[in-house]
Amino acid sequence: MGRRTFLAAAGWLATAVVATLIGVAAIQLVGESLTGTPGGVRSQQEVARALAEPPPVVPSANPTAAPPSPSGTPTDPSGTPTSVPGTVSPSTDAGSRRSFSSPGGSVVAECVPGGVYLVSWTPRQGYRVDDYDRGPDDDAEVTFVGPTGEHELSLRCQGGVPVLETDD
Numbered sequence: 001m002g003r004r005t006f007l008a009a010a011g012w013l014a015t016a017v018v019a020t021l022i023g024v025a026a027i028q029l030v031g032e033s034l035t036g037t038p039g040g041v042r043s044q045q046e047v048a049r050a051l052a053e054p055p056p057v058v059p060s061a062n063p064t065a066a067p068p069s070p071s072g073t074p075t076d077p078s079g080t081p082t083s084v085p086g087t088v089s090p091s092t093d094a095g096s097r098r099s100f101s102s103p104g105g106s107v108v109a110e111c112v113p114g115g116v117y118l119v120s121w122t123p124r125q126g127y128r129v130d131d132y133d134r135g136p137d138d139d140a141e142v143t144f145v146g147p148t149g150e151h152e153l154s155l156r157c158q159g160g161v162p163v164l165e166t167d168d
Helices: 002-030 044-052
Strands: 089-092 097-102 105-112 115-123 128-133 139-146 149-158 161-164
Touching: 097 149, 097 161, 105 139, 105 149, 105 161, 115 128, 115 139, 115 149
Parallel strands: none
Antiparallel strands: 089 097, 097 105, 105 115, 128 139, 139 149, 149 161
């Protein structure tokens, strides 16, 4: 019985060694994606330099691009209102791009060759986007619906700058 036990232990040990070698070889073949940080680890100086660089410019009036989700891109990460409830307040951004706030949410718009274009929109907490027309067109609008009702921001271009349309 001693010889059988020895052969069984030797066979088990050989199988374990072969399986381990195959696993190590597979990990080396796959490379850093399984065992390390993709792109390597960055130093503090590299991170600071990357954060200091301006973001890449992306043409926003590309008619062939797929539209983003209806919630748009956040324009107020803190989620705090930038206007007194019941009022709409514009604030100037770079170039012909402006942002507008209402109790229901915020919109960033710009004037492009085809008219006004909604770059992004963000509903406030408790609100949702009911409808939107991002343009570019003579006018663009987004409607936020929430606990205090419906709030619509309708914009147009005047002198190459987005302005809020007033209800007449």
